[in-house]
Amino acid sequence: MPDLFISYSRQDGAFVERLHKVLSDRGRDVWVDWEDIPPAWEWRDELQSGLEQSNSLVFVISPESLASRECAVELERAVEYGKRIVPVVYREPNSGEVPEPLAARNWIFLRDGEDDFDTGVAELESALDTDADWVKAHTRLLARAGEWDRRDHDRSLLLRGGDLRDAEQQLSGWAEGQEPTPTPAQREFVAASRRASGRRMATLLAGMALALIVSVVLGVVALLARNTAVHREHEAKSRSLAVAGLLRVDSDPELATLLAVEAVKLARTPEAEEALRRGVSGLQTRDVWRPGKLRDFDVAPDGKHIAAGREDGRVYVRDVETGRSTLVDQFRGSAVARFSAAGDSIVASGADGRISIHGLDGRLQRTFHTPSAFAGVLSEDGARVVGMADDGTVRSWDTRTGRPGPVLKGVGGWNLFDLSADGRRIVAEYASGRARVYDTENGRPLASRRSDAQDYATADISDDGRLIASIASDSLVEVWDAATGRVVRRLHRPDPGFAAVDINRDGSLVATGGTDNRVRLWNGRTGAQLNELRGHGDSVKQLRLSQNGLRLLSVGLDRTARIWYTPTGEQDLVVRGTQSPIADVRMTQDARHVLVREEGGALRLIESSPGRALAVLQHRGRVQAAALHPTLPLVASSGADRIQIAYSNTGKVVGGDPASALTTGDTYDIEFDPRGRRIAVADGAAAFVNNFKQEWRWRNHDDAVNTVSWSRDGRQLVTASDDGTARFLDPADASREVRPPLRQTGHVYEALFTPSGRRVVTLGCTATATDSYCGNSTVRLWDVASRRRLDTLDVPEGANDIEISPDGRWVAVAGTDHDARLWRPLSHAKPRLLTHRYDVEAVRFSRDGRHLATASDDGTARVWDVPSGHPVAELGGHLDPVNDVDLSPDGRFLLSASDDRTARLWDLRTERVVGIFGGHDGAVRRARFSSNGDEVLTVPAAGPAAVYACDACGSIDEVMTRAQNLVRRRLTKAERRTFLR
Numbered sequence: 001m002p003d004l005f006i007s008y009s010r011q012d013g014a015f016v017e018r019l020h021k022v023l024s025d026r027g028r029d030v031w032v033d034w035e036d037i038p039p040a041w042e043w044r045d046e047l048q049s050g051l052e053q054s055n056s057l058v059f060v061i062s063p064e065s066l067a068s069r070e071c072a073v074e075l076e077r078a079v080e081y082g083k084r085i086v087p088v089v090y091r092e093p094n095s096g097e098v099p100e101p102l103a104a105r106n107w108i109f110l111r112d113g114e115d116d117f118d119t120g121v122a123e124l125e126s127a128l129d130t131d132a133d134w135v136k137a138h139t140r141l142l143a144r145a146g147e148w149d150r151r152d153h154d155r156s157l158l159l160r161g162g163d164l165r166d167a168e169q170q171l172s173g174w175a176e177g178q179e180p181t182p183t184p185a186q187r188e189f190v191a192a193s194r195r196a197s198g199r200r201m202a203t204l205l206a207g208m209a210l211a212l213i214v215s216v217v218l219g220v221v222a223l224l225a226r227n228t229a230v231h232r233e234h235e236a237k238s239r240s241l242a243v244a245g246l247l248r249v250d251s252d253p254e255l256a257t258l259l260a261v262e263a264v265k266l267a268r269t270p271e272a273e274e275a276l277r278r279g280v281s282g283l284q285t286r287d288v289w290r291p292g293k294l295r296d297f298d299v300a301p302d303g304k305h306i307a308a309g310r311e312d313g314r315v316y317v318r319d320v321e322t323g324r325s326t327l328v329d330q331f332r333g334s335a336v337a338r339f340s341a342a343g344d345s346i347v348a349s350g351a352d353g354r355i356s357i358h359g360l361d362g363r364l365q366r367t368f369h370t371p372s373a374f375a376g377v378l379s380e381d382g383a384r385v386v387g388m389a390d391d392g393t394v395r396s397w398d399t400r401t402g403r404p405g406p407v408l409k410g411v412g413g414w415n416l417f418d419l420s421a422d423g424r425r426i427v428a429e430y431a432s433g434r435a436r437v438y439d440t441e442n443g444r445p446l447a448s449r450r451s452d453a454q455d456y457a458t459a460d461i462s463d464d465g466r467l468i469a470s471i472a473s474d475s476l477v478e479v480w481d482a483a484t485g486r487v488v489r490r491l492h493r494p495d496p497g498f499a500a501v502d503i504n505r506d507g508s509l510v511a512t513g514g515t516d517n518r519v520r521l522w523n524g525r526t527g528a529q530l531n532e533l534r535g536h537g538d539s540v541k542q543l544r545l546s547q548n549g550l551r552l553l554s555v556g557l558d559r560t561a562r563i564w565y566t567p568t569g570e571q572d573l574v575v576r577g578t579q580s581p582i583a584d585v586r587m588t589q590d591a592r593h594v595l596v597r598e599e600g601g602a603l604r605l606i607e608s609s610p611g612r613a614l615a616v617l618q619h620r621g622r623v624q625a626a627a628l629h630p631t632l633p634l635v636a637s638s639g640a641d642r643i644q645i646a647y648s649n650t651g652k653v654v655g656g657d658p659a660s661a662l663t664t665g666d667t668y669d670i671e672f673d674p675r676g677r678r679i680a681v682a683d684g685a686a687a688f689v690n691n692f693k694q695e696w697r698w699r700n701h702d703d704a705v706n707t708v709s710w711s712r713d714g715r716q717l718v719t720a721s722d723d724g725t726a727r728f729l730d731p732a733d734a735s736r737e738v739r740p741p742l743r744q745t746g747h748v749y750e751a752l753f754t755p756s757g758r759r760v761v762t763l764g765c766t767a768t769a770t771d772s773y774c775g776n777s778t779v780r781l782w783d784v785a786s787r788r789r790l791d792t793l794d795v796p797e798g799a800n801d802i803e804i805s806p807d808g809r810w811v812a813v814a815g816t817d818h819d820a821r822l823w824r825p826l827s828h829a830k831p832r833l834l835t836h837r838y839d840v841e842a843v844r845f846s847r848d849g850r851h852l853a854t855a856s857d858d859g860t861a862r863v864w865d866v867p868s869g870h871p872v873a874e875l876g877g878h879l880d881p882v883n884d885v886d887l888s889p890d891g892r893f894l895l896s897a898s899d900d901r902t903a904r905l906w907d908l909r910t911e912r913v914v915g916i917f918g919g920h921d922g923a924v925r926r927a928r929f930s931s932n933g934d935e936v937l938t939v940p941a942a943g944p945a946a947v948y949a950c951d952a953c954g955s956i957d958e959v960m961t962r963a964q965n966l967v968r969r970r971l972t973k974a975e976r977r978t979f980l981r
Contacts, residue, residue, distance in 0.1 A: 141189070540556050892953075
């Protein structure tokens with residue numbers, strides 16, 4: 001099949017010969033009449049055949065070719081065949097009319113003496129190569145269709161099998177305007193081929209069907225019986241595996257998840273689905289890394305990177321999310337690696353005496369040198385690197401200038417050391433049993449104490465560098481002044497056996513571990529014992545308090561590590577070795593991540609609290625309010641320090657304002673508008689609005705602003721204030737009120753727009769003009785335009801929360817008289833009472849408005865059918881009052897927040913807990929699903945808030961995929977023999 005057919009006038013022969021030669025030299029197969037028509041052959045037939053078999057027609061435009069009858073016939077044939085037509089201008093045409101097939105296309109100019117010939121040929125080749133596969137397929141199909149037509153539709157020439165499928169696919173893939181165009185002959189040829197193929201297939205199938213009918217009928221009976229037996233066997237095995245998984249959810253969630261995956265593969269029983277959801281939700285291992293023979297290891301403060309110093313001197317940093325490891329440095333001899341307090345750099349040091357500071361990407365920032373092997377750390381502010389050398393000295397450097405500090409020389413050699421947060425004081429533990437404090441800036445010794453308990457000192461310095469806690473004897477721990485050595489507190493225990501000690505940031509809390517397997521907590525200011533923590537099965541050898549003192553890590557000779565909640569003594573986490581016993585442990589300062597080194601050499605990173613935290617919202621003090629963006633992966637939070645916007649899937653802060661821009665009062669509410677373009681904040685006695693581009697605009701109230709609420713379309717904003725008003729603010733400029741406020745005597749706690757935006761429901765308290773004391777609560781329905789009160793519901797003994805149904809027909813009220821009320825305004829009907837045993841704290845409608853969830857101080861969350869008011873589910877698993885509830889967008893799951901420091905995820909089909917989000921520093925006040933149900937926001941009464949991945953949510957197929965991505969191991973051979981035999 002030639003690449004192109006040249007149509008031209010004989011008077012342009014010299015030009016065509018030149019063009020033919022150039023194209024032939026470039027590997028093109030060109031059909032021309034002087035070369036491709038054999039002598040004595042019918043030249044018209046040959047021209048037609050050559051044109052039919054060529055992929056494209058190149059028409060050489062000149063006044064003579066446009067006047068030529070033969071060229072016109074060739075052009076007509078090309079159009080009939082649907083060929084690609086490429087006009088090439090050799091000589092400008094006369095003023096006469098150019099045929100439409102040529103006029104409608106872009107021309108390529110190869111005019112003698114005017115155009116660059118090589119450039120024009122390149123354009124011509126480019127045009128010929130466009131859609132080359134389709135052009136060749138079109139030509140082949142045209143030739144076969146033409147042969148079939150000339151031989152009176154001979155059936156033997158029809159397409160079959162792969163040829164037919166290819167032809168159909170090529171025609172169906174043709175796009176309007178694409179050249180060449182399929183011809184009617186081609187389409188008729190392919191259609192006739194498909195009909196003939198169908199007839200052949202029908203004949204074949206008819207014969208086969210008769211033969212199969214008998215065997216199928218006989219086989220179906222046997223197959224049904226077999227399938228029923230197999231299905232029942234799989235269901236039984238699935239339930240057995242699910243139960244085995246459920247029994248291991250708390251002790252080994254990875255094994256529980258693996259067993260649940262196998263159970264679901266066998267049969268999707270309710271037990272298997274529950275086991276899978278609970279297993280995935282309980283997974284706490286975030287990474288398993290085997291970096292080789294270790295000398296040292298560390299975990300970044302956010303738990304997203306791991307550093308490893310190997311015996312061969314190599315230092316690696318691993319990105320937990322991607323699993324990628326980066327070689328940071330190479331030392332002679334073994335190496336030590338430590339993260340900075342900010343987690344943005346690594347201090348690496350080795351046996352060759354070199355110390356280097358690197359970024360997380362491995363980029364070198366600073367290098368220092370010592371005469372012997374060195375192990376160094378950065379001060380909390382990153383300004384100083386301090387460490388211990390093998391020659392018995394402690395050395396330090398200013399990281400900004402590289403200037404070395406004084407060299408601290410020990411007597412008898414150092415054993416261990418601990419550094420204050422600012423790096424200015426260091427307590428060194430001598431092998432002789434003495435602990436000594438030095439000033440790293442001038443090298444002077446400040447104070448020392450001796451331990452009679454063992455042949456080496458065990459001491460810890462508070463982060464502020466003021467106090468030291470050290471073991472003085474088998475039955476005595478001393479807390480002493482780091483500057484003077486004066487003992488300020490003695491901690492006695494009746495039976496000997498102190499083995500480990502740690503002191504918190506300001507010295508107010510001291511933890512001790514003993515050979516009696518117990519951990520004790522002491523008041524560092526009074527010396528009184530606060531609590532005794534039991535759980536270890538052998539001596540406690542290592543202790544570490546979190547930065548806020550609310551969590552304590554203990555490591556025992558029983559080969560377990562445990563995290564305790566210090567105010568109550570509860571165990572938040574028990575870590576055991578999986579393949580090998582635990583050899584050593586590291587914990588982040590916020591206690592959210594624990595990095596375990598097993599004796600087999602593996603590093604296992606564990607999230608200490610249940611639930612996979614995507615973002616931790618840190619503020620100075622507690623998080624006062626937080627809200628998820630309605631469409632984007634963003635979360636807004638407010639604290640005493642600032643308002644901030646962060647990515648909800650990483651926690652990275654992307655914007656915010658310091659608290660100085662707002663008032664000094666607490667933030668009571670923060671909400672994105674439904675379109676996500678603005679954020680409103682109830683802060684102190686003012687309501688603030690920001691559109692992420694301009695500065696904050698606000699409206700002052702005469703008393704505290706309790707809530708801010710947007711209309712469904714985001715065009716209206718209403719506030720509720722203790723000054724007895726609900727005010728309508730301009731969403732674009734909160735300093736301006738768009739209409740007069742709604743006023744009442746007493747406080748207004750909440751104000752919500754109905755779905756239409758034309759009415760507002762308020763929750764307030766009833767009070768008289770002479771007595772400002774609020775007794776009962778009142779729910780009011782107002783007309784926004786006229787500010788006229790349309791209806792009122794009195795709630796005896798007060799109310800905590802209100803919610804409007806999505807259709808606007810119902811108002812739910814959480815009452816302090818043990819009842820939630822379903823009220824239908826303007827109906828004159830009494831509200832339906834939904835009764836709990838104690839006060840109702842919160843109410844929440846499902847997205848379709850068919851169900852209402854309630855939270856109560858009786859420790860339960862309940863779901864009610866809205867049309868009938870009948871109970872649908874009672875969920876009683878919390879240990880303390882339930883403060884808040886939310887329903888997932890699909891209505892399948894319920895989220896509850898409780899004083900027991902957890903938020904729980906419930907599957908409403910089984911009424912069972914399938915996920916627990918824990919590790920909070922106080923009661924969880926608020927819990928919310930994201931708009932797509934993939935994330936969960938929890939806001940506690942103390943400490944940081946968090947956004948968690950709702951790993952147990954979604955379809956069972958989605959949960960299976962998450963399980964396979966999150967579980968970092970497979971069933972061992974022993975486990976397979978035990979559970980899958």
